[in-house]
Amino acid sequence: xxxxxxNFLKLEKNYLFINIAKKVNxxxxxxxxxxxxxxxxxxxxxxxxxVCVEAMKKGAExxxxxxxxxxxxxSGTGYDFLKQxxxxxxxxYGVTLSLDEIRVNDGxxxxxxxxxxxxxxxxxxxxxDPAYPVYVDSNKMNGRTIIYADSNEENGFAAMPDFSVHxxxxxxxxxxxxxGSVYTKEQLKVWVDYAKQNQAIxxxxxxxxxxxxxxxxxxxxxxxxxxxxxxxxxxSLSKTAGFTGMRCGYTVIPNxxxxxxxxxxxxxxSQLWGRRQGSKFNGVSYPVQCAAAAVFTEEGRxxxxxxxxxYQENAAIISRTMDExxxxxxxxxxxxxxxFQCPNQMSSWEFFDEMLHKIxxxxxxxxxxxxxxxxxxxxxxxxxxxxxxxxxxxxxxxLKK
Amino acid sequence: xxxxxxNFLKLEKNYLFINIAKKVNxxxxxxxxxxxxxxxxxxxxxxxxxVCVEAMKKGAExxxxxxxxxxxxxSGTGYDFLKQxxxxxxxxYGVTLSLDEIRVNDGxxxxxxxxxxxxxxxxxxxxxDPAYPVYVDSNKMNGRTIIYADSNEENGFAAMPDFSVHxxxxxxxxxxxxxGSVYTKEQLKVWVDYAKQNQAIxxxxxxxxxxxxxxxxxxxxxxxxxxxxxxxxxxSLSKTAGFTGMRCGYTVIPNxxxxxxxxxxxxxxSQLWGRRQGSKFNGVSYPVQCAAAAVFTEEGRxxxxxxxxxYQENAAIISRTMDExxxxxxxxxxxxxxxFQCPNQMSSWEFFDEMLHKIxxxxxxxxxxxxxxxxxxxxxxxxxxxxxxxxxxxxxxxLKK
Numbered sequence: 001x002x003x004x005x006x007n008f009l010k011l012e013k014n015y016l017f018i019n020i021a022k023k024v025n026x027x028x029x030x031x032x033x034x035x036x037x038x039x040x041x042x043x044x045x046x047x048x049x050x051v052c053v054e055a056m057k058k059g060a061e062x063x064x065x066x067x068x069x070x071x072x073x074x075s076g077t078g079y080d081f082l083k084q085x086x087x088x089x090x091x092x093y094g095v096t097l098s099l100d101e102i103r104v105n106d107g108x109x110x111x112x113x114x115x116x117x118x119x120x121x122x123x124x125x126x127x128x129d130p131a132y133p134v135y136v137d138s139n140k141m142n143g144r145t146i147i148y149a150d151s152n153e154e155n156g157f158a159a160m161p162d163f164s165v166h167x168x169x170x171x172x173x174x175x176x177x178x179x180g181s182v183y184t185k186e187q188l189k190v191w192v193d194y195a196k197q198n199q200a201i202x203x204x205x206x207x208x209x210x211x212x213x214x215x216x217x218x219x220x221x222x223x224x225x226x227x228x229x230x231x232x233x234x235x236s237l238s239k240t241a242g243f244t245g246m247r248c249g250y251t252v253i254p255n256x257x258x259x260x261x262x263x264x265x266x267x268x269x270s271q272l273w274g275r276r277q278g279s280k281f282n283g284v285s286y287p288v289q290c291a292a293a294a295v296f297t298e299e300g301r302x303x304x305x306x307x308x309x310x311y312q313e314n315a316a317i318i319s320r321t322m323d324e325x326x327x328x329x330x331x332x333x334x335x336x337x338x339x340f341q342c343p344n345q346m347s348s349w350e351f352f353d354e355m356l357h358k359i360x361x362x363x364x365x366x367x368x369x370x371x372x373x374x375x376x377x378x379x380x381x382x383x384x385x386x387x388x389x390x391x392x393x394x395x396x397x398x399l400k401k
Numbered sequence: 402x403x404x405x406x407x408n409f410l411k412l413e414k415n416y417l418f419i420n421i422a423k424k425v426n427x428x429x430x431x432x433x434x435x436x437x438x439x440x441x442x443x444x445x446x447x448x449x450x451x452v453c454v455e456a457m458k459k460g461a462e463x464x465x466x467x468x469x470x471x472x473x474x475x476s477g478t479g480y481d482f483l484k485q486x487x488x489x490x491x492x493x494y495g496v497t498l499s500l501d502e503i504r505v506n507d508g509x510x511x512x513x514x515x516x517x518x519x520x521x522x523x524x525x526x527x528x529x530d531p532a533y534p535v536y537v538d539s540n541k542m543n544g545r546t547i548i549y550a551d552s553n554e555e556n557g558f559a560a561m562p563d564f565s566v567h568x569x570x571x572x573x574x575x576x577x578x579x580x581g582s583v584y585t586k587e588q589l590k591v592w593v594d595y596a597k598q599n600q601a602i603x604x605x606x607x608x609x610x611x612x613x614x615x616x617x618x619x620x621x622x623x624x625x626x627x628x629x630x631x632x633x634x635x636x637s638l639s640k641t642a643g644f645t646g647m648r649c650g651y652t653v654i655p656n657x658x659x660x661x662x663x664x665x666x667x668x669x670x671s672q673l674w675g676r677r678q679g680s681k682f683n684g685v686s687y688p689v690q691c692a693a694a695a696v697f698t699e700e701g702r703x704x705x706x707x708x709x710x711x712y713q714e715n716a717a718i719i720s721r722t723m724d725e726x727x728x729x730x731x732x733x734x735x736x737x738x739x740x741f742q743c744p745n746q747m748s749s750w751e752f753f754d755e756m757l758h759k760i761x762x763x764x765x766x767x768x769x770x771x772x773x774x775x776x777x778x779x780x781x782x783x784x785x786x787x788x789x790x791x792x793x794x795x796x797x798x799x800l801k802k
Contacts, residue, residue: 001600001660002569003521008673009662018679021475043472053465056688057458063646064454070646071444074422106507106648106683113681114515117542120404137680141518168403199402245464245471247507247686259402261410272409278419279538280514282507285648285689287457 007143016133016368017041020352027356037391039379040362042177042336044242046310048291049303052241055294059287073283077274078104078250082289085296086250095222101254101270103277104284104292108207108236108249113138114280115203115232115251118272119169126167128159130178130369130376132205135171152372157181157330157339161194170195172221173205175212178369178378179339180331182217188224195230201257201269202231207249210240210308212334220252228254232269239336239382241295241304248284248292311336314388315381321392325399336381339366343399348374359394408544417534417769418442421753428757438792440780441763443578443737445643447711449692450704453642456695460688474684478675479505479651483690486697487651496623502655502671504678505685505693509608509637509650514539515681516604516633516652519673520570527568529560531579531770531777533606536572553773558582558731558740562595571596573622574606576613579770579779580740581732583618589625596631602658602670603632608650611641611709613735621653629655633670640737640783642696642705649685649693712737715789716782722793726800737782740767744800749775760795 012019020040028034062068073079083099090097105111116138125139129148139146147167149159157179161170172191174183183191195202204221212219221227236249243249253270261267284292294300319332322340329340342351348365355361364380366373381388413420421441429435463469474480484500491498506512517539526540530549540547548568550560558580562571573592575584584592596603605622613620622628637650644650654671662668685693695701720733723741730741743752749766756762765781767774782789 002524002602004660004662004668004673005519005521006663008519008676009664009666009668011676013676041473045467045470045472047467047470048464050465053461056461056464060454060457060461060688060692063449063457064451066446066448069446069448069643071446071643072442072645106686109683110681118406118409120406123403134680141677141680201403242470242472244473244683245687247683259405261405262407263410265410267405267410272405275409275412276542279535279542280511282510282645282648285507285686286646287461287688288686291461 005141007141011137011140016364020362020364020368023352023356024362031360034360037361037383037387037394039383039388039391040364042239042380042382043244044239044311044382045384046242046307048242048246049295049300049307051294051297051300051303052246052291056287056291059290063286070286073286076277076281076283078102078284079286079289082293085293089296090220090222093219093223095220097222097252098255101252103251103253103273104289105249105251105281106247106284107238108205108234108251109134111249111251112203112205112234114276115273116142116144117276118269123168124166126170128172128176129371130157130366130373131171132173132177133369135203136370148370150372151176151179151181153328153341158183158187160187161191163194163197166198168198168200170200170202171205172202173207175208175331175335177205177208178337178364178366178373180335180337181339182212182214182334184216185218185224188218188221188227192221192224192227192230196226200230201259202227204231204233206233206235208239208335209235210304211312211336213312214334217334222252222254229256232257237292237295240308241300242307243292246288246291248288310385311381314383314385317388317392318379318381321395325396338379338381340377340379342375342377345375348377351377355395355398359391359398361391361394406542408542412538412541417765421763421765421769424753424757425763432761435761437761437763438784438788438795439763440784440789440792441765443640443781443783444645445640445712445783446785447643447708449643449647450696450701450708452695452698452701452704453647453692457688457692460691464687471687474687477678477682477684479503479685480687480690483694486694490697491621491623494620494624496621498623498653499656502653504652504654504674505690506650506652506682507648507685508639509606509635509652510535512650512652513604513606513635515677516674517543517545518677519670524569525567527571529573529577530772531558531767531774532572533574533578534770536604537771549771551773552577552580552582554729554742559584559588561588562592564595564598567599569599569601571601571603572606573603574608576609576732576736578606578609579738579765579767579774581736581738582740583613583615583735585617586619586625589619589622589628593622593625593628593631597627601631602660603628605632605634607634607636609640609736610636611705612713612737614713615735618735623653623655630657633658638693638696641709642701643708644693647689647692649689711786712782715784715786718789718793719780719782722796726797733782739780739782741778741780743776743778746776749778752778756796756799760792760799762792762795
């Protein structure tokens with residue numbers, strides 16, 4: 001009989017958002033008339049931009065004509081037209097990438113989860129706490145030792161490295177999911193210095209970079225000098241352009257990023273990952289890549305910016321509510337997330353239940369993202385404007401009682 | 402410094418088809434005017450069916466309207482409309498599946514490569530030789546012991562189990578890639594019996610089932626009684642409906658498929674895989690799923706059948722050429738592949754070079770699929786009709802000289 005990967009038995013039985021969905025479904029079964037407002041899972045609600053729809057339709061039509069039909073992609077790493085659009089986007093922030101440093105994928109989650117396949121199981125993995133659960137789960141699945149860098153009220157939920165502690169792989173996310181905090185260039189430089197001292201690799205999640213409004217906050221870790229020899233960056237169009245149901249993201253692996261194997265040979269991380277993907281991935285749907293490329297056109301950027309501005313205004317509405325109520329929070333600017341302290345010293349799951357049952361608003365309990373998340377709570381600004389306003393009214397009323 | 406997964410260093414440096422592409426590119430550089438005919442990689446050439454184009458365009462339009470926009474899929478395992486279509490398709494062959502036994506993916510390669518994540522590294526993996534390289538590579542990446550069941554001229558390149566040898570995981574593919582051989586129901590029953598005796602799990606690759614023409618050849622391993630307690634099946638629309646550039650497939654994991662963990666608990670394979678996918682996958686693009694569902698409509702089936710018939714006629718043209726020349730081969734019926742013995746006792750890479758340089762026809766050397774492939778060669782019937790005829794003319798001329 002096959003043995004199983006028993007590391008799976010040490011995981012939480014379900015992915016966080018599946019647990020939340022179960023609680024919500026149970027509530028709706030008991031309260032079928034409840035006017036539920038979902039501000040939990042970080043899913044967008046506005047449709048994709050018209051340029052993306054048109055580009056996808058055109059791509060679909062090309063697939064239906066022999067002369068323009070596209071089969072397997074030669075490289076499986078994305079068409080040049082899309083990689084060039086991404087490279088041009090990075091150039092806006094002063095980051096020069098060659099096309100072979102960019103790998104188009106079906107969303108950041110896949111690469112973020114799978115990237116660990118190319119590393120040894122004996123690595124020490126550092127994750128900021130709280131964090132997106134995929135960082136922890138994907139490493140637990142291989143039995144790796146995970147250590148945590150604390151993000152908390154004191155450091156504005158932007159953990160900084162402890163130079164006396166060693167790590168081999170480091171996960172950073174800015175703007176942060178779940179806390180909405182951002183790293184300044186100076187702070188990121190400290191992380192890069194820490195990575196270099198430890199000869200570690202930073203896996204940098206930039207999925208929320210499009211929400212950055214302050215000009216001095218870096219959109220990419222590669223804006224920091226020296227990062228190309230110690231970092232991988234992952235980004236996604238899910239939040240940038242409402243692609244959660246379209247599925248397209250990209251990973252940047254600089255060509256100069258190498259490690260030394262046990263036999264002393266220098267190994268390119270890009271080649272190692274390419275070998276992994278060559279056997280386990282076959283590229284992204286061509287019409288999806290067409291839609292993705294449209295995001296980066298001038299008209300596309302205008303259209304997605306309108307949606308981002310809409311979400312930013314939602315975030316401002318939530319932030320103002322917190323300000324009014326005197327509740328501590330991070331995020332809200334540079335981020336679609338508002339991360340606030342649960343009132344009355346409630347635990348985050350207690351507050352989840354309270355909000356669900358008293359005002360039928362679904363949020364995400366901070367504890368789901370790590371121990372430092374207990375007592376904290378995440379709301380997303382990705383909802384409908386009217387529902388966001390309505391939810392905040394209910395929220396204020398609940399806390400006044 | 403992070404250690405790498407050193408199992409990668411034991412792999413061939415490149416995935417087979419990347420090596421072939423390099424040889425072809427070098428040839429084209431030297432012979433820019435060569436009229437190359439590609440019969441190597443198993444990629445299709447006919448466009449996707451009109452119903453699929455229309456369904457995808459409609460899906461894209463829905464994504465552009467707030468009321469019909471789709472974000473993250475709740476389950477990440479595929480929309481019910483597509484899973485129902487797949488279940489109905491299985492019902493044609495007498496196989497009853499519940500929707501939660503079907504998982505839609507971005508192509509069979511991903512699941513086929515990733516499924517091993519849920520199993521222990523100490524399992525003994527049996528692969529028929531020759532075989533699709535992903536079976537071997539994805540297990541070598543985890544350092545598993547691989548044993549081979551020989552497919553060769555004697556058994557018509559349809560390996561049967563040796564009951565004196567133990568395996569925990571078994572890869573089977575019928576119609577076979579690369580040999581085009583098929584298992585009868587009786588032969589599959591022997592494999593199911595072998596799996597049961599070993600309490601093993603069969604990973605069954607049915608990617609080419611749509612090419613089966615003989616009524617007594619099973620399209621699914623679940624047509625064999627008892628297979629639901631010992632098999633996982635993977636299928637794809639890549640070859641069925643020309644989806645190599647669209648990216649959609651599906652995996653069937655029966656709910657009754659379980660193993661026993663080291664602590665004695667019964668573990669559902671479906672749940673284990675669900676936990677893996679929950680952390681590392683976010684579902685398939687909605688418009689792609691719309692296009693996939695269209696494949697299974699009455700009109701869709703008519704349209705794809707036309708394309709399959711076209712490829713089947715190509716296969717017949719190649720088969721007739723082999724017959725004429727007295728070359729031994731398998732496949733050609735029930736399969737888009739023709740697997741033939743290299744003339745003049747050449748090795749398969751020698752014959753690859755000979756064909757490339759003498760007649761500018763690209764095939765796949767059998768050795769790339771395993772040791773039993775040496776001296777054998779794969780041609781695909783997925784090409785253009787005129788080019789297939791032209792390639793066979795060149796082939797005959799080459800061998801007459």
